[in-house]
Amino acid sequence: MEKREPYALFLEPDLRGILVELEAINKSYYVLNRNLLQAWISPGCWTMWISDTKEGVYDVHGFIVPPKLLHTPMVVKANGQVLDDFVYPIASAVDDRILPNSARQFGFAAKLDCAKLQFPECPVHFTCVSASGETFYPDHMDFWLLASSDPLPSTENMKRVGATAHGPFILDGSTFYAKLDVLSRRYLGQPLNDVGPILDWGVGCGKMVRYFPQNRRNYITGVDIDPVNIEWDTKHIAGINFAVIEKRPPTGLPSSHFELVYGNSVFTHLREPDQFLWLEELRRIVKPNGLALVTIHGTYSFALLGWSEAYSVLTLLKQGMRVAESYNPDLGELGKDIYYDVAHSHQYIAEQWSKYFEVVDILEGYTMGELAMVVLRKKPDSAHPVVAGEQNISGLSVESLRTLANMSYQHGEFAKAGDLYQKVCQMLPSDVESLVYQAECRFRQGHLTLGRLLFEEAIAKGANAPMTLKRLAELEGALT
Numbered sequence: 463m464e465k466r467e468p469y470a471l472f473l474e475p476d477l478r479g480i481l482v483e484l485e486a487i488n489k490s491y492y493v494l495n496r497n498l499l500q501a502w503i504s505p506g507c508w509t510m511w512i513s514d515t516k517e518g519v520y521d522v523h524g525f526i527v528p529p530k531l532l533h534t535p536m537v538v539k540a541n542g543q544v545l546d547d548f549v550y551p552i553a554s555a556v557d558d559r560i561l562p563n564s565a566r567q568f569g570f571a572a573k574l575d576c577a578k579l580q581f582p583e584c585p586v587h588f589t590c591v592s593a594s595g596e597t598f599y600p601d602h603m604d605f606w607l608l609a610s611s612d613p614l615p616s617t618e619n620m621k622r623v624g625a626t627a628h629g630p631f632i633l634d635g636s637t638f639y640a641k642l643d644v645l646s647r648r649y650l651g652q653p654l655n656d657v658g659p660i661l662d663w664g665v666g667c668g669k670m671v672r673y674f675p676q677n678r679r680n681y682i683t684g685v686d687i688d689p690v691n692i693e694w695d696t697k698h699i700a701g702i703n704f705a706v707i708e709k710r711p712p713t714g715l716p717s718s719h720f721e722l723v724y725g726n727s728v729f730t731h732l733r734e735p736d737q738f739l740w741l742e743e744l745r746r747i748v749k750p751n752g753l754a755l756v757t758i759h760g761t762y763s764f765a766l767l768g769w770s771e772a773y774s775v776l777t778l779l780k781q782g783m784r785v786a787e788s789y790n791p792d793l794g795e796l797g798k799d800i801y802y803d804v805a806h807s808h809q810y811i812a813e814q815w816s817k818y819f820e821v822v823d824i825l826e827g828y829t830m831g832e833l834a835m836v837v838l839r840k841k842p843d844s845a846h847p848v849v850a851g852e853q854n855i856s857g858l859s860v861e862s863l864r865t866l867a868n869m870s871y872q873h874g875e876f877a878k879a880g881d882l883y884q885k886v887c888q889m890l891p892s893d894v895e896s897l898v899y900q901a902e903c904r905f906r907q908g909h910l911t912l913g914r915l916l917f918e919e920a921i922a923k924g925a926n927a928p929m930t931l932k933r934l935a936e937l938e939g940a941l942t
C-alpha cells in the first residue's frame with residue numbers, strides 16, 4: 463500500500479464555504495445534508511462484523527460502499543480467498559442513510575471457517591476488493607483476526623466499554639492492534655514491537671492490549687477511569703502495567719515518556735473543556751516526535767450512523783463539534799458528568815488540535831468502518847506555543863490559555879496560573895469561573911486584599927455567591 467500524503471483524507475477543505483454557497487442558492491437543509499453526506503462518504507468504505515463462533519464457523523456480515531457510490535461488484539477475501547457463501551449486495555442498516563428510499567443495497571453476508579484458514583494458529587487478514595481484483599480501499603480499512611492466550615471478559619465488563627459480544631470484541635481488538643503496527647511502520651518508521659513505552663489511554667477491558675506478545679508487555683501501560691475494568695485487567699492480562707486514573711488530568715504519568723499513546727473511543731465522549739485538558743496531558747506525556755493515535759467520530763460517522771438530521775450537520779459545519787447528551791448506564795455514576803456523544807469536523811481538528819500536536823493525518827473509516835483515526839505527532843517543546851514561553855502566549859486562544867492556567871494551577875504554580883487566568887478574563891470578561899480561579903491564585907500567592915477584591919468582583923459578575931464566599935472563607939481559614 464502506497465504511503466498517503468498527510469491530510470490526504472481531509473474531505474472538507476471549506477465546509478463553511480459550501481454552507482454559504484448552498485444557503486445562497488436557497489437549497490433546503492435536507493438537500494444540503496444529503497449532498498454533504500454523500501460527498502463525505504464518496505471515497506468509499508467497508509466494514510464487517512462476526513458472530514460468536516459456532517463450532518469453529520463464524521457468520522460474517524457487513525456493508526461495502528464502493529467508491530463514488532458506483533454500482534460495483536465487490537468481494538471480501540480472507541488471506542486472499544473469497545469468503546465462503548459470500549453474497550453482495552443485500553439489505554443493510556446503512557442503505558437508507560446513504561441513498562434514501564432504499565435506492566441501493568450495500569450489505570453482504572458470508573461464512574468464515576476457522577479450520578480451513580488454520581485460525582487461531584495462523585492470523586487471518588481480511589481485505590475488500592472488486593470482483594475483478596482492483597484494490598480501492600487503503601490498508602487502514604482492512605480487518606484482522608489474531609490469537610490471544612488471555613481470557614475474554616464477561617458481558618458485564620464488556621458492556622462498560624459499549625461492547626456486547628465476543629465476536630466483534632475479538633475482531634475489533636485484533637484489527638486495532640494489527641493497524642497499530644501499520645501506523646507505527648508508516649509514521650514512526652519501525653514495527654510496533656520495536657516501539658515503547660506505549661500507553662493505552664482508556665484501556666477498558668483490554669480489547670487491544672491482549673494482543674501484545676509477552677516479551678513486550680513490560681513496555682505497555684493501560685489506564686482508565688473505570689476501577690472495575692482495571693481490576694479485571696490486572697487479574698487477567700498478565701505482564702502489563704494497569705492503573706486507575708482520575709476523570710481529569712493530571713495522570714501522574716511521567717512527562718515526555720511514551721513513544722506511542724493510543725486511545726480508542728475516548729475523545730468520542732469528552733466535551734470541549736475536558737478535551738483540551740486531555741490533549742494537553744497527552745502532549746505532556748508523549749516523547750518529542752512521538753505519536754498519539756486517537757479515534758473520533760468524523761464525517762463517516764455522520765453518513766453511517768444516521769446523525770444526518772439538519773441540526774447535527776449544521777452544528778458540525780458551524781462549530782466544528784457536535785456534542786449530544788449521552789450516558790452509558792453500565793458505567794453507573796462514573797459516566798454521569800463526562801459521558802457525551804461527540805463528533806468532530808476535520809477542519810476543527812486541524813485548527814484546534816494543532817495547538818497541542820502536529821495533526822499529521824485523519825484516517826476516515828478506520829475502526830469498525832466509521833470511527834476516524836487522528837494521527838498526532840508531538841512537536842518538540844521549543845515549537846509548542848503553550849510551553850515555549852511568555853512571548854508566545856499572546857497568540858493563544860482563550861481555550862489554550864485556560865488549559866494552560868488549569869495545568870499551572872494543578873501543579874501548584876499559582877503565580878503563573880493567576881497571570882494566565884487574568885489574561886483569560888481580559889479576553890473573555892464573562893468567564894467568571896476563571897475570575898474565581900484568578901482570585902484564589904492571588905490569595906494563595908499571599909495577595910490577600912487583591913484576592914478578596916477579585917472574589918467580590920466575581921460575585922458581582924454573577925458567580926454563585928454562597929459557593930464563592932465559602933471558598934473564600936476556606937482560603938482565609940487555611941491561609942491567614
Ligand SMILES: C[S@@+](CC[C@H](N)C(=O)[O-])C[C@H]1O[C@@H](n2cnc3c(N)ncnc32)[C@H](O)[C@@H]1O
Nearest residue numbers: 623624664665666669686687688709726727728
Ligand atoms: C467506548 S470505551 C472504549 C474502551 C477501549 N478503548 C476499547 O476500545 O475497548 C471508552 C473508555 O474510555 C474510558 N474513559 C472515559 N473517559 C476517560 C478519560 N478521561 N481517561 C481515560 N479513560 C477514559 C471509559 O471508562 C471506557 O473504558
